[in-house]
Amino acid sequence: MKPLTRAESELMNLLWDQPQGVCINDLVALYPEPQPARTTVATLLKILEAKGYVEHRRLDGTGRTFVYSPLLTRERYVTCVLRDVKDTMFGSSVKKMLSFFVQNEDISDEELQEILELINENDHSL
Numbered sequence: 407m408k409p410l411t412r413a414e415s416e417l418m419n420l421l422w423d424q425p426q427g428v429c430i431n432d433l434v435a436l437y438p439e440p441q442p443a444r445t446t447v448a449t450l451l452k453i454l455e456a457k458g459y460v461e462h463r464r465l466d467g468t469g470r471t472f473v474y475s476p477l478l479t480r481e482r483y484v485t486c487v488l489r490d491v492k493d494t495m496f497g498s499s500v501k502k503m504l505s506f507f508v509q510n511e512d513i514s515d516e517e518l519q520e521i522l523e524l525i526n527e528n529d530h531s532l
Contacts, residue, residue, distance in 0.1 A: 407486050408457045417450050418459060418476060418483070427475035429465065459483075 410418060420436045421428065430448055434441050451474055454460040458477060465471040496502040507513070513521075 407483075409487070410454075410457075410459070410483075413450055414454055414457075414459075417447065417454065419480070421460065421474060421476045422480040424475075427463070427473040429471055429473055433474070 416437075417433070420433055424432075424436075428436070430444055430451065433451075434444055434447050437447075451460055451462070455462065460474050461477050462472040462474045465473050492498060492500060492503045496506065508518075
């Protein structure tokens with residue numbers, strides 16, 4: 407899986423939030439101001455399609471209007487990215503990766519408690 411650039415990630419997030427697919431003009435309208443040019447979004451969509459992240463279909467009853475949809479879910483992409491980070495940066499160790507975040511992120515006591523509860527729930531389901 408080829409990594410996404412920041413611009414590609416931003417566009418994919420918009421696509422993931424549109425379960426029925428979306429055309430270019432509607433995608434442009436979803437961006438915050440200042441919105442990118444239509445041609446910029448079209449170029450990014452072509453790149454994402456070449457990378458295998460996006461597909462398009464012709465909108466029924468229209469000549470040249472296409473609807474774009476993601477080929478993979480946000481969850482699947484994030485899983486692949488985090489697995490790659492774990493494998494390449496932390497020697498495939500979940501413990502080292504989590505230790506890094508605990509030591510280098512500003513995690514509140516509340517968040518730590520929630521994480522511990524998730525771990526305990528997962529442990530009991532085994």
